[in-house]
Structure formats: C-alpha cells, structure tokens
Amino acid sequence: MYNPVTPSVVEALRLIVGDGDVLAGDEALERYSHDETVGLRADPEVVVKVTSAGQVSAVFGLAQRERIPVTPRGAGYGLSGGAVAVHGGIVLSTEKMNRILEIDRKNLMVTVEPGVITGDIHRAVEAEGLFYPPDPASLDSCSIGGNIAEGAGGPRAVKYGVTKDYVCGLEAVLPSGEIVTMGGKLVKNATGYSLVQLLIGSEGTLAVVTKIILRLLPLPKVQVDLLVPFDDFQAAADTVADIIAHRILPTAIEFMEQDSILAVERLLQKQVPFDDAAAHLLIQLDGNVQAAVEAEMEVVGDLCLEHGARDLLVAKDRPTRDRLWEARRKIIDSLNHESPVNHMEDVVVPRAEIHRLLGGIKAIALRHGVRIVNFGHAGDGNVHVNVLKDRLPDDQWAALVPAVTEEIYRLALSLGGMITGEHGIGATRRRYLPLALDEAQIALMRQIRAVFDPNQILNPGKIFP
Numbered sequence: 243m244y245n246p247v248t249p250s251v252v253e254a255l256r257l258i259v260g261d262g263d264v265l266a267g268d269e270a271l272e273r274y275s276h277d278e279t280v281g282l283r284a285d286p287e288v289v290v291k292v293t294s295a296g297q298v299s300a301v302f303g304l305a306q307r308e309r310i311p312v313t314p315r316g317a318g319y320g321l322s323g324g325a326v327a328v329h330g331g332i333v334l335s336t337e338k339m340n341r342i343l344e345i346d347r348k349n350l351m352v353t354v355e356p357g358v359i360t361g362d363i364h365r366a367v368e369a370e371g372l373f374y375p376p377d378p379a380s381l382d383s384c385s386i387g388g389n390i391a392e393g394a395g396g397p398r399a400v401k402y403g404v405t406k407d408y409v410c411g412l413e414a415v416l417p418s419g420e421i422v423t424m425g426g427k428l429v430k431n432a433t434g435y436s437l438v439q440l441l442i443g444s445e446g447t448l449a450v451v452t453k454i455i456l457r458l459l460p461l462p463k464v465q466v467d468l469l470v471p472f473d474d475f476q477a478a479a480d481t482v483a484d485i486i487a488h489r490i491l492p493t494a495i496e497f498m499e500q501d502s503i504l505a506v507e508r509l510l511q512k513q514v515p516f517d518d519a520a521a522h523l524l525i526q527l528d529g530n531v532q533a534a535v536e537a538e539m540e541v542v543g544d545l546c547l548e549h550g551a552r553d554l555l556v557a558k559d560r561p562t563r564d565r566l567w568e569a570r571r572k573i574i575d576s577l578n579h580e581s582p583v584n585h586m587e588d589v590v591v592p593r594a595e596i597h598r599l600l601g602g603i604k605a606i607a608l609r610h611g612v613r614i615v616n617f618g619h620a621g622d623g624n625v626h627v628n629v630l631k632d633r634l635p636d637d638q639w640a641a642l643v644p645a646v647t648e649e650i651y652r653l654a655l656s657l658g659g660m661i662t663g664e665h666g667i668g669a670t671r672r673r674y675l676p677l678a679l680d681e682a683q684i685a686l687m688r689q690i691r692a693v694f695d696p697n698q699i700l701n702p703g704k705i706f707p
C-alpha cells in the first residue's frame with residue numbers, strides 16, 4: 243500500500259529541514275521505534291525533526307507525492323503506540339518545536355508550540371500566578387502536542403477537567419499540506435463545527451498540530467493533600483464514591499493498591515507511610531480561602547474515617563506534598579521495573595461505579611490466578627489496571643492477556659464506561675473498538691478521517707480495527 247523511503251526521499255527531506263534534523267541510521271532510529279507501550283516496536287525508515295508549520299506542510303507534500311506514511315511524534319511517552327510507525331515511513335518529530343511563545347496575562351491565555359513539555363508550561367505560568375490544570379502523571383516527560391492528540395487527563399480532572407477543556411485555538415497542518423488556524427484566544431466560540439475539539443483526541447490521524455492556545459486560571463492560593471491508608475481495599479473504593487456523593491469536589495482522588503506502593507518502595511528504595519495498608523487514597527483539595535479548604539478537608543477526613551481509614555496524613559507544604567505525589571507518579575515505572583512484561587489497561591466508568599469496577603477487577607484477577615494491580619484517577623472514574631506477568635510461562639501469558647483484557651472491557655462497559663479514559667486506542671486497542679462503539683459511529687469516524695486524509699498517509703494503523 244505504501245512506497246519505501248528511498249535515498250532520494252531522504253535527500254528531499256534534508257532539503258526541507260536541514261541535514262542535522264534528518265535521522266536515517268539504525269542507531270538513531272532505535273529511540274523512535276517505540277513509545278512507552280510495553281512490547282510494541284516498529285522501526286521508522288527515517289525521522290525528521292521539524293521546526294515550523296511550513297516544514298510540516300512540505301513534508302506532507304513529499305509524502306503525498308511518494309505515497310509514504312507519516313507518523314507524528316511528540317515526546318514518545320504515549321501508552322497505546324500512537325507515535326509508533328507501524329507501517330514504517332517517516333516519523334515527524336515535534337521535539338524541536340518547544341517554545342512557549344506568549345503568556346497573555348490580560349486574556350489569561352498561553353500560546354505554545356506542540357513540543358513543549360507539559361510540566362514546563364505549568365512552571366512558566368505558575369511563576370506568573372496562573373494555572374494550567376491538566377496534569378498527566380507523565381507531565382515532566384510528555385509534550386503538549388501529545389496531550390492534545392490523546393485528549394490527556396490527569397489527577398486534577400476530578401475538579402478541573404482534561405486537556406480538551408483548556409484548548410481555545412490551534413494551528414494545524416492538514417495531510418494536504420494546507421495550514422489551518424482554528425479558534426483563538428476566545429473563551430466562547432460558536433462559529434461553525436468545533437474543529438478544535440475534533441482534533442483533540444484524534445491521536446495524530448487527522449492533522450499535525452503546530453501551535454496551541456490554552457486557557458489559564460488564576461493559581462489557587464491554598465492546596466492540601468491527604469494520604470489515607472485503608473486496611474480494606476473495597477472500603478477505600480467505597481469511600482471514593484461517597485466523597486463525590488457528599489457534593490465535595492476534591493481537586494484529585496487517586497487510588498493506589500498496596501502492590502503498587504510496594505513496587506514504588508522497591509524502585510525508589512524509600513518507605514511510603516503505612517505500606518502494609520491494602521490501599522491508599524491520595525486526596526487533594528484546593529481553593530483560595532484557607533478556612534474553606536480546611537473545612538472541606540475535615541468533611542473528607544471524617545468520611546474516610548467512617549469508612550475505616552487507619553489514619554489521615556496531611557501535607558500542607560510543597561516538599562511534603564511532593565513526597566506524597568512522588569510515589570503516585572512513579573507507579574508505572576515501578577511496575578515496569580517489577581515485571582518488565584506487563585499489560586496496562588485504562589478503563590473509565592461513571593465515578594459512582596468506581597467501587598464496582600475495582601471489586602470486579604479483583605474478581606477477574608482471582609478467577610485467572612494472575613496479579614492485577616490497580617491504581618489511578620478513581621475520583622474521575624478512570625483506573626489503570628496493570629496485569630503483571632511475573633513468572634507466568636510465556637504461553638500461559640499469551641493466552642491470558644486477551645481473555646483478561648476482554649473481561650475488563652466488558653466489565654467497564656457493563657457499568658456504563660469506556661475502554662480507555664486517557665491513553666487512547668492507538669495501535670494496541672484498535673481490535674477492541676467494536677466492543678465499545680457501534681458500527682454507525684465507527685463508520686462516521688472513518689468517513690471523517692477520509693475527508694482529512696483520503697490517501698491515508700497520516701498515522702495509518704491506529705484507532706480503526
């Protein structure tokens with residue numbers, strides 16, 4: 243279906259981006275053959291590091307003429323293989339488009355290039371007393387372009403929503419090479435279909451985003467974190483639903499099962515308080531008035547104790563808060579360290595169903611005799627489910643993964659949920675898309691894709707079964 247990248251194509255790419263920004267040797271390509279998805283690799287034939295929308299447009303022109311696939315890539319921290327060139331061809335990296343172009347205090351907007359690391363946006367706007375809430379746990383590694391393509395979320399989604407709630411304007415290059423500007427520094431915009439929202443979560447299959455305008459909030463003045471250990475896994479899960487039912491909206495409610503805490507301790511060689519507890523909740527509250535935040539903290543604390551919490555560890559200052567969050571942010575790395583072969587799911591359910599989801603996953607683990615470690619954004623109904631191979635024989639593992647995956651998906655769907663809340667369909671979940679979406683929706687999505695990219699040169703092999 244596609245043509246190979248020939249030496250003359252490589253030469254043409256060098257003319258577009260310059261010699262130093264075209265990588266074609268095996269060693270250089272290795273870094274771009276994978277993202278953070280365990281067990282998925284595919285070598286690109288060439289990598290180009292673009293620095294402008296004009297260069298992206300020229301790369302598309304060449305790719306269209308030569309019929310070569312183009313896979314956009316931000317920081318390569320995705321967890322569904324979206325940036326992996328499963329059909330070979332060109333990997334188009336935005337890593338050099340990493341400038342924060344403007345922090346507009348009057349309009350409360352920041353304009354950035356797609357390769358900026360998300361944590362750098364946080365730090366830059368916070369220095370100005372402003373706040374960009376979406377906070378994927380990978381924030382010091384992933385790019386804002388990747389966040390937009392994946393519709394990334396993070397712990398603070400409980401109160402503040404996800405990436406899509408903050409994007410007001412985009413510049414993007416269509417596979418035809420046309421450069422399009424959508425939206426702007428606008429809090430409201432009802433002009434035609436929202437193409438901005440269509441591109442968010444499109445997993446790099448419709449266009450390459452080259453400039454982004456994000457809405458900001460004033461930085462909350464007070465923030466408190468609570469680490470709450472429970473001896474009973476189900477009691478911790480029940481508490482999450484109960485907090486929400488009490489009309490309190492914490493900034494974040496993260497759930498960490500004991501196995502995930504122990505794995506972090508082994509990786510970091512540091513002890514986490516109450517590591518013998520069956521599960522921890524990490525709850526964050528914020529606001530502008532100290533007394534109001536503390537009053538909510540008391541209600542949340544009382545609810546936790548009513549559900550059998552062993553203790554409440556309160557962190558009010560930055561170093562203590564950072565210590566509590568360090569454990570949470572290191573869970574994925576720790577589980578990879580613990581069992582390098584593993585399988586991670588990212589299901590989402592209505593938040594009131596979270597306790598049923600967690601209970602159901604425990605039952606699946608017992609039925610299959612496999613170690614499954616749950617952690618994640620319980621407050622917004624999104625749980626990361628890690629199935630660990632540990633010492634299971636290869637053939638047993640190979641048979642077990644699809645069976646367990648399908649059971650987890652069916653459980654989430656039966657609770658009114660979806661098969662991924664953050665990490666996207668990408669290359670790894672596409673065969674399961676028909677479980678979650680009916681034929682009519684998938685057909686509509688295929689048609690939308692065909693309008694943007696009739697020749698299917700942009701990120702083929704993703705999303706669609």
Ligand SMILES: Cc1cc2nc3c(=O)[nH]c(=O)nc-3n(C[C@H](O)[C@H](O)[C@H](O)COP(=O)(O)OP(=O)(O)OC[C@H]3O[C@@H](n4cnc5c(N)ncnc54)[C@H](O)[C@@H]3O)c2cc1C
Pocket residue numbers: 277278313314315316317318319320321323324325336356377378379380383384385386387388389390391392393394395396397445446447449450451452574575664665701
């Ligand atoms: C330890 C860890 C923790 C994580 N925690 C979270 C979390 O809390 N929440 C969450 O949502 N995700 C999380 N992730 C997943 C991942 O970090 C996010 O999906 C992130 O958005 C990926 O960004 P990236 O720059 O690495 O994108 P990449 O992996 O490079 O690309 C991801 C997708 O975006 C496309 N893309 C990239 N840039 C562009 C562009 N400019 N235009 C068009 N398409 C583009 C690619 O083609 C690909 O399909 C985590 C991952 C890890 C490893």
